[in-house]
Amino acid sequence: MNTILHITASIRDGESVSRSLGTKLVEKLSAKQDTKVLTRDLAKNDIPFIDAERFAANLSPYAERSSEQHELAKVADELIEELKGADTIVFSVPVYNFSVPATVKAWADLVARAGTTFQYTANGPEGLLTGKKAYIAIASGGTPIGSEVDFMSPWLKFFLGFLGITDVEMVAADGIMGEGGEEKIAEAHEEVERLAA
Numbered sequence: 001m002n003t004i005l006h007i008t009a010s011i012r013d014g015e016s017v018s019r020s021l022g023t024k025l026v027e028k029l030s031a032k033q034d035t036k037v038l039t040r041d042l043a044k045n046d047i048p049f050i051d052a053e054r055f056a057a058n059l060s061p062y063a064e065r066s067s068e069q070h071e072l073a074k075v076a077d078e079l080i081e082e083l084k085g086a087d088t089i090v091f092s093v094p095v096y097n098f099s100v101p102a103t104v105k106a107w108a109d110l111v112a113r114a115g116t117t118f119q120y121t122a123n124g125p126e127g128l129l130t131g132k133k134a135y136i137a138i139a140s141g142g143t144p145i146g147s148e149v150d151f152m153s154p155w156l157k158f159f160l161g162f163l164g165i166t167d168v169e170m171v172a173a174d175g176i177m178g179e180g181g182e183e184k185i186a187e188a189h190e191e192v193e194r195l196a197a
Contacts, residue, residue, distance in 0.1 A: 002035045005086035009042045009101045010094045010139075017139035017173050021188055022092025025135055025171070028196030029088060038082060042103035048075060049102075050109040058113055076110040083111055088133045089165070091156065095140035095174075099151040108159055117163050127164025134160050135195065136170045137188075141177035145170070169195055 006026045010016035030037055048054065057069035058076045065073060083089070093104060111117055118127050136156060138145055145153050157168050173188035175181070 002030075002033050002087050003085055004030055004035055004037045004088045004090060005082055006037060006039045006090045006092065007042060007104075007107070008039065008092040009104050010092065011043050011101070012094075016092070016094070017176060017185055017188075018092040018094045018137055021137035021139065021171060021173065021192055022090050022135075024189060025137055025192045025196055026090050028192065029090070032196075038086070040079070040082060042101070042107055047103050047106045047110070049106050058110070076113065079107060079111050080113060080116060083117070083129060083163075086132065088135070089160075091134065091136045093136060093138055093152065093156065095138065095143045095145075095150070095152045098143055098149055100156060104156070112159075112163070125162060127162055127166075130164040130166075132165045132167070134165050134168045136168065137192070138170060138172040138174065139176060139188075140172070140174040142175055145172040145174040171195060 004026055006022060008016075008019050008022060010018050013019070026037055029035070054072045054076075057065060057072035060069050060073070093100060096102075114120060117129055118125050120126075136153065138153060140152075143150050143152070153170060153172070157170070160166070160168055171188055171191045173185045176184050
C-alpha cells in the first residue's frame with residue numbers, strides 16, 4: 001500500500017488556497033492506487049519550538065533517554081516516523097513574510113535528526129530518507145515564487161534534499177492578492193491536474 005503524508009500549514013481553513021491545491025493533489029494521487037493518507041496539520045497540532053532540553057533529548061539514543069527525555073522527544077519521534085513511513089509527501093504551504101510559516105520551521109527542526117534522517121560523512125551531510133517523492137503546493141498573496149524575494153520555496157526544497165528527498169515538484173498560485181488572482185488560482189489547479197496525471 002502506498003502512503004501519502006499531507007502536511008498543511010495555513011492558519012486559514014476553507015479559504016486557504018494552499019490547502020485546496022494540496023488536498024486536490026492528494027485526492028488525485030490517492031485515486032490512482034490503494035493508498036493510505038495521513039494528514040499532519042501544523043497550524044493545529046501545537047508543534048513545539050526546539051530548545052536546549054528538547055534538542056538534547058532528540059539526539060539521545062532511545063534506550064539511553066531518561067523518562068523526561070522520552071516525553072520531550074515524543075513529538076519529534078512521531079513526526080519522524082510519519083516522514084519515514086511515507087512514500088509521497090505533499091506540502092500545502094503558504095508564504096508568510098517571504099518565507100515558510102514558523103510552524104514549518106519548527107517541524108523541520110524536529111525532524112532533522114543526525115543518525116536518523118541524515119548523517120554526517122567525510123563528504124558532508126547525507127540524507128537518509130531517499131526514494132521518496134515530494135510535492136509542494138504553494139500560495140502567496142504577493143511574493144512571486146522563484147523570484148529573489150522568495151525565500152520559502154528554495155529553502156523547503158533544499159531542506160528536503162538535505163534529508164535525501166530530491167524528487168520534488170512544485171505548483172504555485174502566487175501573487176493572488178493582486179490583479180488576476182482568481183485566474184492564477186485556476187491555473188494552479190490546472191497544474192495540479194497535470195502533475196497528478
